Amino acid sequence: MTMSMGQMGRRLLGWTVAGMALMASGAAFAELGQPAPWEYKLQEAATPVMENITWFHDALLVVITLITLFVLGLLVAVMVKFNARANPVPSRTTHNTLIEVAWTLIPVLILVGIAIPSFRLLFLELDVPKADLTIKAVGKQWYWSYAYPDNGKFEFDSLLACDETRQKCEPPRLLSVDNEMVVPVNKIVRVQTTGADVIHSFAVPAFGIKIDAVPGRLNETWFKATKTGMFYGQCSELCGKDHAYMPIAVRVVNDQEFAQWAEAAKKKFASAPQNSFAAAEGAKGIEAQ
Ligand SMILES: [Cu+2]
Numbered sequence: 001m002t003m004s005m006g007q008m009g010r011r012l013l014g015w016t017v018a019g020m021a022l023m024a025s026g027a028a029f030a031e032l033g034q035p036a037p038w039e040y041k042l043q044e045a046a047t048p049v050m051e052n053i054t055w056f057h058d059a060l061l062v063v064i065t066l067i068t069l070f071v072l073g074l075l076v077a078v079m080v081k082f083n084a085r086a087n088p089v090p091s092r093t094t095h096n097t098l099i100e101v102a103w104t105l106i107p108v109l110i111l112v113g114i115a116i117p118s119f120r121l122l123f124l125e126l127d128v129p130k131a132d133l134t135i136k137a138v139g140k141q142w143y144w145s146y147a148y149p150d151n152g153k154f155e156f157d158s159l160l161a162c163d164e165t166r167q168k169c170e171p172p173r174l175l176s177v178d179n180e181m182v183v184p185v186n187k188i189v190r191v192q193t194t195g196a197d198v199i200h201s202f203a204v205p206a207f208g209i210k211i212d213a214v215p216g217r218l219n220e221t222w223f224k225a226t227k228t229g230m231f232y233g234q235c236s237e238l239c240g241k242d243h244a245y246m247p248i249a250v251r252v253v254n255d256q257e258f259a260q261w262a263e264a265a266k267k268k269f270a271s272a273p274q275n276s277f278a279a280a281e282g283a284k285g286i287e288a289q
Contacts, residue, residue: 030043030044032044032046032206032227032229032231033046033206033229033230033231033232034172034175034230034231034232035205035232042054042057042205043205043206044206045206045208046206046207046225046226046227046229046231046252047206047207047208047209047223047224047225047226048124048224048226049121049124049125049207049208049209049223049224050205050206050207050208052121052124052208053121053208056117056118056121059117060114063110063114067110125208125209125221126221128190128220128221128222129188129222130188131188131189131190131222132184132187132188132189133148133150133151133183133184133187133189133190134149134150134189134190134191134192135147135148135181135183135189135190135191135192136149136155136191136192136193136194137181137191137192137193137202137213137248138193138194138195138196138213139193139194139195139196139199139200139201139202139213139235139239139246140157140195140196140197140200140246141196141197141198141239141240141242142235142239142240142241142242142243142245142246143157143158143159143160143246144157144158144177144181144200144202144235144246144248145157145158145196146158146179146181148262148265151262151265151266152262152263152265152266154265154266154268154269154270155269156179156265156268156269157179158177158178158179158180158181158248158249159177159178159179160174160176160177160178160245160246160247161176161177161178162174162245166245172232174244174245174247175232175234175247175249176232176247176249177247177248177249180230180249180250180251181248181249181250181251182250182251182252182253182258182261182262182265183225183250183251183252183253183258184252184253184254184255184258185225185226185227185228185252185253185254185255186224186225186226187224187225187255188222188223188224189222189223189224189225190220190221190222191209191211191220191221191222191223192218192219192220193211193212193213193214193218193219193220193221194213194214194215194216194217194218194219195212195213195214195215195239196215197215198215198239198240199212199213199214199215199237199239200212200213200235200237200239200246201213201235201236201237202221202233202235202236202248203233203234203235203236203248204223204231204232204233204248204250205233206231207223207225207231207233207250208223209221209222209223209233210236212237213237225250225252227252228252228253228254229251229252230249230250230251230252231249231250231251231252232247232248232249232250233247233248233250234246234247234248235247235248
């Protein structure tokens, strides 16, 4: 079947519109704190750090688009104006001081312009402010343990909420856990991470945090969640065969709910070492599958 240019143009337009509608619908289904089907952008920010990351990402996208279009324009101009047919007798020019200074200086200025907000963002991420509470997240093969030293010194394990075949899971699939990490809204939470066996990585996209959990080291990061709700992340360092099955689920609640939860958790997880042991044995059970 042969198509005229007009038909082809219309078909292309049709595909473009369909693609954009799909993207828009994907974005419309996006739920706070978790990934959505066909999502192509960053998850909606729930902390000041992630708002900054999103802003920086969007700003860089503009810069990179302008540079790409500029270079593309130059290439097209060269191809049209200076091909052998259009320009049979090429110029013998080899140096132009002005343009050489310009094409060195302008990229340097652009890079410095990018470096300033980049370093500001890095310092914001790495400089932990005075924390309202500290939570220690320990990565284990293959689940997380959370300790709350400031709220009653309890510790508990957080395992994937799926059956052993991982076919029957609580929604959102492969992200929900049995015991969520709970934090108060609008409070600065310092997260300390370490690994119990191999290197894991504690990451929650909506909070803009991702920090390695390394055996024998204590890393720290922070977040201040400004929205209540459920926020999901995953272990982000290849840590073994069940790396994909150790999600991170954070429930952000108001102060009162947090106090109630901490009270209840203190009692529920009073015998933490036994719980950890039981969970570890349980995890081994899955491993044996
Ligand atoms: Cu891991």
